[in-house]
Amino acid sequence: MPALADVLQIGAVAAGVDVGRxxxxxxxxxxxxxxxxxxxxxxxxxxxxxxxxxxxxxPAAVGSxxxxxxxxxxxxxxxxxxxxxxxxxxxxxxxxxPIPEEEVRQAIRWEAERHLPIPVDEAVIxxxxxxxxxxxxxxxxxxxxxxxxxxxxxxxxxAVERARMTVEAVEVGALAxxxxxxxxxxxxxxxxxxxxxxxxxxxxxxxGVPQFTRTIPAGLETVAAAVGRLAGVDxxxxxxxxxxxxxxxxxxxxxxxxxxxxxxxxAALEEVVTQLRRTLDFxxxxxxxxxxxxxxxxxxxxxxxxxxxxxxAELDLPVTVGVPPVRARAGRRGEQHDAISPQLxxxxxxALRTVG
Numbered sequence: 001m002p003a004l005a006d007v008l009q010i011g012a013v014a015a016g017v018d019v020g021r022x023x024x025x026x027x028x029x030x031x032x033x034x035x036x037x038x039x040x041x042x043x044x045x046x047x048x049x050x051x052x053x054x055x056x057x058x059p060a061a062v063g064s065x066x067x068x069x070x071x072x073x074x075x076x077x078x079x080x081x082x083x084x085x086x087x088x089x090x091x092x093x094x095x096x097x098p099i100p101e102e103e104v105r106q107a108i109r110w111e112a113e114r115h116l117p118i119p120v121d122e123a124v125i126x127x128x129x130x131x132x133x134x135x136x137x138x139x140x141x142x143x144x145x146x147x148x149x150x151x152x153x154x155x156x157x158x159a160v161e162r163a164r165m166t167v168e169a170v171e172v173g174a175l176a177x178x179x180x181x182x183x184x185x186x187x188x189x190x191x192x193x194x195x196x197x198x199x200x201x202x203x204x205x206x207x208g209v210p211q212f213t214r215t216i217p218a219g220l221e222t223v224a225a226a227v228g229r230l231a232g233v234d235x236x237x238x239x240x241x242x243x244x245x246x247x248x249x250x251x252x253x254x255x256x257x258x259x260x261x262x263x264x265x266x267a268a269l270e271e272v273v274t275q276l277r278r279t280l281d282f283x284x285x286x287x288x289x290x291x292x293x294x295x296x297x298x299x300x301x302x303x304x305x306x307x308x309x310x311x312x313a314e315l316d317l318p319v320t321v322g323v324p325p326v327r328a329r330a331g332r333r334g335e336q337h338d339a340i341s342p343q344l345x346x347x348x349x350x351a352l353r354t355v356g
Contacts, residue, residue, distance in 0.1 A: 014351045015165070016348060020051065023043050023197070023343070024044050026075060036355065038344075050062050053199065054084065054152070055152055062162075064163075079166055081171060087117070090116070090148075092144070095143075097140060146175060156170060172213060174201040174214075176350045176353065177298060180349025181345050183296065189205065189291060196301065197221050199216065201216075227242050230261060245305070296321075297342065298346075322345060323341065
């Protein structure tokens with residue numbers, strides 16, 4: 001029998017909006033008597049030059065693009081949860097001594113000064129108690145700190161409001177990824193990786209709790225640029241070549257010498273691989289006795305052929321492609337395809353924050 005809270009939420013609907021450098025992803029989630037469903041979803045190109053490094057530079061252009069995508073897809077919800085990402089956006093689990101709840105926020109502010117790369121007064125900070133642990137015989141509170149520059153948050157809010165939507169919450173994209181991939185209740189330690197165009201978001205999840213997040217300032221742009229140079233084509237055509245041949249393990253551009261395409265693509269991915277390796281090394285150093293069991297890959301990079309196998313070989317860990325475990329609305333074949341797309345992980349996770 002469903003819980004009373006779930007019954008009362010039947011009919012509730014919300015949208016998640018994930019704005020990246022290369023693509024805008026939107027997902028509408030609805031709670032029905034059968035459970036949570038992905039009602040509608042879509043992906044569209046981001047206006048050129050409108051986003052860089054997770055920062056929206058042109059809210060008007062992004063807002064128009066989101067509005068057009070929403071109307072084209074038939075998304076009716078005006079309630080939106082929005083993702084922010086970037087090198088100055090982070091989430092960390094902090095351990096504090098047992099203190100009254102009203103003192104937690106002030107204590108977190110002090111702790112935030114140690115972790116944030118920007119002044120605390122310029123950041124939007126959120127905290128959430130996630131549990132208790134015993135450390136050196138002492139009871140400690142585990143509190144999840146999430147923070148982002150206020151300017152980044154405001155630009156995202158402005159863009160989505162221009163799409164005639166109401167922003168109900170702004171969330172760190174890596175945390176939304178964890179929810180969107182259904183890893184909030186899993187045991188063990190995993191690294192979830194959202195490989196995008198200009199950034200790669202990583203969330204390390206231990207027993208369902210995100211321990212920390214990191215944004216790597218590298219993504220598929222360098223790969224697409226390498227393909228463009230090889231093929232002598234513009235950026236749009238390079239993306240098409242990359243979508244067709246992937247990492248070039250099976251086939252590649254016929255006009256190139258054998259192995260050239262795969263070699264160049266692999267070299268262009270080296271910075272992403274190096275930074276992922278360093279992140280895993282950090283986990284091993286910070287969490288004694290903790291072993292990362294696998295990497296779950298999502299984002300646009302997860303859709304490239306053989307990307308999972310390449311990362312498995314380079315990082316010496318099993319890599320699986322993650323998809324949102326949300327049932328698509330019955331009878332919508334195109335949306336069912338979108339429902340299993342790893343590119344929608346963050347957008348689905350955002351919507352689930354409100355209708356979960």
